[in-house]
Amino acid sequence: MSKFKGDRKKPFIRKEKEEGDKKGKRPAKKNFGKKPFFKKKDEKAEKKTFADEGKIRLNRYLANAGICSRREADKLIESGVVQINGKVVTELGTKVEPGDTVHYGGELISGEKKQYVLLNKPKDYITTMDDPQKRRTVMELVQKACKERIYPVGRLDRATSGLLLLTNDGQLTKRLTHPSSNVRKVYQVTLDKNVNQNHMIQLVEGVELEDGVSTADKAFYAKDGDKSQVILELHSGKNRIIRRMMETLGYKVTKLDRTQFAGLTKKDLPRGRFRHLSEKEVGLLHRVAGMSPQQ
Structure with missing residues (x-):
């Protein structure tokens, strides 16, 4: 009988990688069940759109900083007195990305x-x-x-x-x-049926997905006597990672709630x-x- 029997206080914890794993050796592929429906093309398009959202037009950035109006900012840009990341910008419509540094007249502009x-x-x-x-x-x-x-x-x-x-x-x-970030995220996951202990162990040892093996750092039952609700702790930022892992193991996620993020x-x-x-x-x-x- 497994020592992890239904005890939510004793999580399934992923062990440190063996010496062979540190050298980049990938674990042998296993058949973990039916693979989920997965559209690479759509995911890439989603990521690209989302990445573009953080940008802001340079004239608006200057206006938000209280330098001048947007129309006046366009004139400043054309005159060559504005720099982004140390390079003079004269093209109207140029956008500032999160993390960029903007200088006007030799002074750093703190947007907001x-x-x-x-x-x-x-x-x-x-x-x-x-x-x-x-x-x-x-x-x-x-x-x-x-x-x-x-x-x-x-x-x-x-x-x-x-x-x-x-x-x-x-x-x-x-x-x-x-x-490469090590941000800890914790989710409470409700499934359409009870999750057996072998699958709980497999979640921390690795589930083969179309884009590679994914693992949870910890996995344990959320409530004593209810194996249809589990707590998963992981660092991965892959798209729909928990839903895809559970679907691969034969479960449907009926509710997913992120309870912790970066502490x-x-x-x-x-x-x-x-x-x-x-x-x-x-x-x-x-x-x-x-x-x-x-x-």
Whole structure:
């Protein structure tokens, strides 16, 4: 009988890689069940669109910083007195990306005050700045949070609820969303049937997906006596990773809720509401991202 029998206090924890794994040796492929429906083309298009959302036109950036109006900013740009990342920019329509540095007249322009907003996202909201199909977006829920334009850090799909960080701190966003980042995320997953112990172990040892092997760092049952709800802790930022892992093992996710993100929790944050992070929490995020608060 397994020592992990239904005890949610004893999680299935992924072991450290063996010496052979450190040298890049991939585990042997196994047949873990039917592969999920997967459209590479659509995912790439989604990522490209989402990446473009963080950009802002240079004239608007200057106007937001209080330098001048947008029309006057266009004249400044054409005159060659504005630089992005040390290079003179004269082309109208140029966009500033999160993390770019902008100089005007030799002085660094700080576009806006940095804001950090934590949202407890309900399902049926799209994680995007604007939706051509006029579906509800997460931006509707935080429109009164601050005057600055903030952006989602990563994404939660429409059917997923839980913690979503929004900020205008471009450097922090890049660090937290980079594939090499070590950001801890915890999800409560409700399935259409009980998850057996062998599959719980397999979740931490590795599930073969179309884009490679994916693993959870920890997996345990959410409630004693209920094996249809599990808690998964992972660092992967792959698209729909939990749904795809569970589908591959033969389960359908009926509810997915992110309960923790980079050390932040849902405590005292009702569904659909937001709050501003404290200085201590902002400092925590910078440490998680491996950067100082001044960066």
